[in-house]
Amino acid sequence: xxxxxxxxxxTEIAAAVGLPLNLxxxxxxxxxxxxxxxxxxxxxxxxxxxxxxxxxxxxLATAFLRDGRSEFxxxxxxxxxxxxxxxxx
Numbered sequence: 036x037x038x039x040x041x042x043x044x045x046t047e048i049a050a051a052v053g054l055p056l057n058l059x060x061x062x063x064x065x066x067x068x069x070x071x072x073x074x075x076x077x078x079x080x081x082x083x084x085x086x087x088x089x090x091x092x093x094x095l096a097t098a099f100l101r102d103g104r105s106e107f108x109x110x111x112x113x114x115x116x117x118x119x120x121x122x123x124x
Contacts, residue, residue, distance in 0.1 A: 037081075040064045042073055049074025 037059040039045060045065075049056040055076035058064065060083055067078055098104040 037061065042069070045070070045073045045075060 036048070036057065038061050039048065039058055040061055040063040042065055045056070045058070056074055057077040057079060058070065058075050059079050059081050064070070065073070070078060095107060098106075
């Protein structure tokens with residue numbers, strides 16, 4: 036359920052639906068441990084993580100192409116790390 040962030044409303048809906056309540060991560064949403072206490076069974080990021088990655092990629096590419104800036108973040112995933120993640124599956 037998107038945009039549901041108020042703890043009281045979450046509790047009321049979780050009690051009323053009779054089914055597991057799944058929420059979509061939204062700004063202002065309580066942390067996962069509190070959501071569990073409120074009756075939430077699953078929390079989904081939806082496309083938010085991918086959108087954040089694409090937004091950061093766009094900003095870096097724009098700076099690179101426009102200004103020739105090659106100041107890329109040091110916390111990027113290496114090819115070795117990515118291969119290890121894929122191999123673990």
